[in-house]
Amino acid sequence: MISPAVPDSRRLSAATLADLPQEVAVPDYDRAGTRIGIVHFGPGAFHRAHQAAYIDALLGSDPDWAISAVSLHSAGVRDALRPQDGLYTLALLGQAPQLRVIGAIREVLCARDEGHAVLERLADPQVRLVTLTITEKGYCLSADGVDASHPDIVRDLATPDVPVSAIGWLAAGLRLRRDRGLAPYTVLSCDNLADNGGRLRRAVLDYTRRLDPELAAWIEREAAFPRSMVDSITPATDDALRAQVAMGLGVADAWPVQREPYTQWVVEDDFRNGRPPLERVGVTLSGDIAGYDRAKLRLLNAPHSALAYLGALMEIETVADAMREPALAGFVERLMREDIAPSLALPQGFDPDAYVDAILARFRNPAIRHLLLQIAWDGSQKLPVRLLGTLADALAAGRSIDRLCLPVAGWMHFVRRQARRDVALVDPLAETLAGIDHSADADAARDVDAFLRLDAVFAPLSADARFADALRRAYATLGDATPAAVARALAGAESR
Structure with a gap:
């Protein structure tokens, strides 16, 4: 003062x-x-x-x-x-x-x-x-x-x-x-x-x-x-x-x-x-505050998490920096418009396209220095409410979930990377996550199955074979989760 x-x-x-x-x-x-x-x-x-x-x-x-x-x-x-x-x-x-x-x-x-x-x-x-x-x-x-x-x-x-x-x-x-x-x-x-x-x-x-x-x-x-x-x-x-x-x-x-x-x-x-x-x-x-809350969680917070985990793996520091990476920005926009918005029961008068436009403009604002590593905190608590509900709805509707699984797989790779670098996770399940095998030789089926056993995060979705298979594919697509590997995975997701 x-x-x-x-x-x-x-x-x-x-x-x-x-x-x-x-x-x-x-x-x-x-x-x-x-x-x-x-x-x-x-x-x-x-x-x-x-x-x-x-x-x-x-x-x-x-x-x-x-x-x-x-x-x-x-x-x-x-x-x-x-x-x-x-x-x-x-x-x-x-x-x-x-x-x-x-x-x-x-x-x-x-x-x-x-x-x-x-x-x-x-x-x-x-x-x-x-x-x-x-x-x-x-x-x-x-x-x-x-x-x-x-x-x-x-x-x-x-x-x-x-x-x-x-x-x-x-x-x-x-x-x-x-x-x-x-x-x-x-x-x-x-x-x-x-x-x-x-x-x-x-x-x-x-x-x-x-x-x-x-x-x-x-x-x-x-x-x-x-x-x-x-x-x-x-x-x-x-x-x-x-x-x-x-x-x-x-x-x-x-x-x-x-x-x-x-x-x-x-x-x-x-x-x-x-x-x-x-x-x-x-x-x-x-009269539908819950509908607006749901739209915010899924159309704002879920893309934030996608940017956080995929962007952090690409060694990007802030949200605005991530949006300057064309492959990542394009992936997030398609995720919002093609995968998340169709799953939402929207409040009367709610314009999803205008809302997505506003969110993308917010993400690109260079005056707001929003750190990806900070958004990445508490992933075990955030993913179920931000992304897994949309995944469940997409499965129920028979829609593709491949793009939706990529940020979840990104979180898994992020957890493994932080453990290998001996960086403490900020997460209520940090001790449990640290106990997962984080050896350098990634095996998609083994690694994903270890995470899926975390009922506090993935149940009951983990029992769905379609989800488990898609998540293993997304995890494998990210390869060794280096910046180049993530960029290739994003480019592949854009071509689908």
């Missing part, structure tokens, strides 16, 4: 906003005329680069939805943005970076030491929406409710009036609204976890039933927890970004954020007590 010694006259704030260079986009509305209608828990980089940017675009036409940003524990965001009147810079990382000052955050609080202010804001009748980006572990979830053994939940159940967990704060705010005769706010999770709204609803109800069954019944009857899906690559803020922003603004910004130009936000249209007109600013309202 910037030094506290930097004078206010040289720092981004309402007072310096008018002096920024003309090419810097600034709020085109009267911030003083906006009203706080949203409380957001977890105002980290993703929220400020994503949801807050959508709200910033909305406030000019509907001023009722400004944001109160609440950190649960750390005062860092508050201490950085409060002297800046909640303003910060969003850098869009395209061919030509663009700077945009976001004005949607009107209040910044830290729940740890401003609990009363947080509760009063949650009970404000003007507030009708509470959103969250706190990562999956921040929800203290169990398989079917709240993790009652989690230390924060144990503490909150004992002292519910001074909560520390997000679940505790949501319940405390809803209890205060019920007691004051106010309608509940809608609670919208913006974290990427399956059935996020449903799981959050079950957790809040489980928690409140342990404290106050009547409150739980009121929440169950009156409150809404819509599901959502979000997508945009948001690299962490670093000193290089701060320097770039200071150069572009002519003043310092304590905590700018950055993201790729592409952004997606899909929300289930299940709100109570009113909602912001999100559709005006490009948010998709849909």
Whole structure:
């Protein structure tokens, strides 16, 4: 962050906003005329680069939805943005970076030491929406409710009036609204976890039933927890970004954020007590969030994994670098359009060709340095949800699976290569994978069969002889998995 010694006259704030260079986009509305209608828990980089940017675009036409940003524990965001009147810079990382000052955050609080202010804001009748980006572990979830053994939940159940967990704060705010005769706010999770709204609803109800069954019944009857899906690559803020922003603004910004130009936000249209007109600013309202999640997993994440394993074997470093390799880029595009898209039950109005076009443009963005080795982490967990479901669907439909098997075989060769180089795998099954015979003399049937015995990854698909045979062929096609061998395999896949 910037030094506290930097004078206010040289720092981004309402007072310096008018002096920024003309090419810097600034709020085109009267911030003083906006009203706080949203409380957001977890105002980290993703929220400020994503949801807050959508709200910033909305406030000019509907001023009722400004944001109160609440950190649960750390005062860092508050201490950085409060002297800046909640303003910060969003850098869009395209061919030509663009700077945009976001004005949607009107209040910044830290729940740890401003609990009363947080509760009063949650009970404000003007507030009708509470959103969250706190990562999956921040929800203290169990398989079917709240993790009652989690230390924060144990503490909150004992002292519910001074909560520390997000679940505790949501319940405390809803209890205060019920007691004051106010309608509940809608609670919208913006974290990427399956059935996020449903799981959050079950957790809040489980928690409140342990404290106050009547409150739980009121929440169950009156409150809404819509599901959502979000997508945009948001690299962490670093000193290089701060320097770039200071150069572009002519003043310092304590905590700018950055993201790729592409952004997606899909929300289930299940709100109570009113909602912001999100559709005006490009948010998709849909009743099929699972369909959008599935499309993202299969059309975005699966090609990412294909690039990761095949590109890493070719000694390529980043996604953008991989897309500059014609054989690899062409293979991935055909995989998406000809093998993955036909397997998808798509949401109404979803345009797969436009989605694929957007993903390919994202992959090629040289301003995003997305490391293939990082995407390659946790392959034993990612492959089943990213690729194996598509493989199963293709088999059921009688379609060819040869191209789909190549990234899976690439993962197997990648695991073997890392073991031979004595490089530790980042994977929950690292110890098991290391125990597979990784001798240099590759034998397709032997090697593939050793991997197929990993039921946690491949069952029940491993019992299908068509899959096993196709995977052995793909594995053999990659030969010794040198860059030249992988390039030949890709060229062969293109000719089929």
